[in-house]
Amino acid sequence: MKSKFLKPSNIVYVVVIALLIIPQTRQPIQIMLHKGLSAISTPSTLDKDEQKQLSDYNWSLIDENGKGFNFEAAKGKVVVINFWATWCPPCIAEMPSLDNLYLEYKDHKDVVLLYVTNDAPQKTQRFKKKNGYQFEVFRPVTAYPEAFDVNTIPRTFIVDKSGTIVLDKTGAANWNSKAIKQIITTLVETKM
Template sequence: MKKPKFTLSNIIFVVVIALLIIPQTRQPIQIFLQKGLAMISPSEISADKRENLESYDNWKLIDSNGNQYDFKQAQGKVVFINFWATWCPPCIAEMPSIDNLYADYNDQVVFLLVSNEESNIINDFKSKNAYNFEFYQSVTNVPDQFQTSSIPQTYLIDKSGAIVMDKSGAANWNSDSVRKLLDDLLASD
């Protein structure tokens, strides 16, 4: 008995591949898949393996309204830094969890979401998605400790300048473990 060439699984496979090839459907599918992966909460770096920032000097940023931000202003504070792009499906997938975290911690934690894209592209993305946090662009070179070859790349820094989290890829930033860690970092002197 000969097996038919067009089985249901073969047809589904071909349709999925076709959807991933078509530019208009590729990004929504990738974002959907990344949201599933972003359900994982990032893990804290053990205290003995943490690096301290070398300096808060020489990193200048600009927000979407043209306001300058000197990274030196973040010294002594808890800082959340996320490098991202509007075309990056994992970045887009984790944005809602960052927005939820920002809603509760924006007055206690410095949130720096940094992209190297044109400001009009970033502003369109922000208004389309109604995110509440501010986006930044680097005016000067990014400090060596934050140099990365992949995005999203996220760092959580404590008040003393220690890098407590260093996460590459999408994550659930609104998880109970991240919130507990932020509460602990904010309570410490």
């Protein structure tokens, strides 16, 4: 008589749990799962009553080359801000789409892309080189504006030209989707 517990689905379940327990396999599996989830997760804009207005653009950052950036320079532009870390599986999972978004909009005069981390510059440079990413990395010098209530990562915001947070997404997502590009295009074309 065959045991009820030796079903193929139970065996797969036990193997997946075992792989998640082993430290060397945990992160790659988490990244793979988050990539799958982010491929089907396209964020949408917030309802009007959920949107927050930035009251303060007083935020200093520094890029990976040591050059300062004042968030005040982003005023009047569409801003995509992603808070992330090199050790975070959902962050790693969404990085290919964020890099593609960066490549598409990096030279657009009305769009600012800020990928913000607290990781050391050497660590982020190694991470980018290993994965072939081209996006710029920023580290905060001062505290971010209160409207960005970041208590978990990845966390991504899209801010319109008038300083309204129109999109706020926690977790991995596909940032290079047609829907996101349409949101950015609509915001760029909107008159202030």
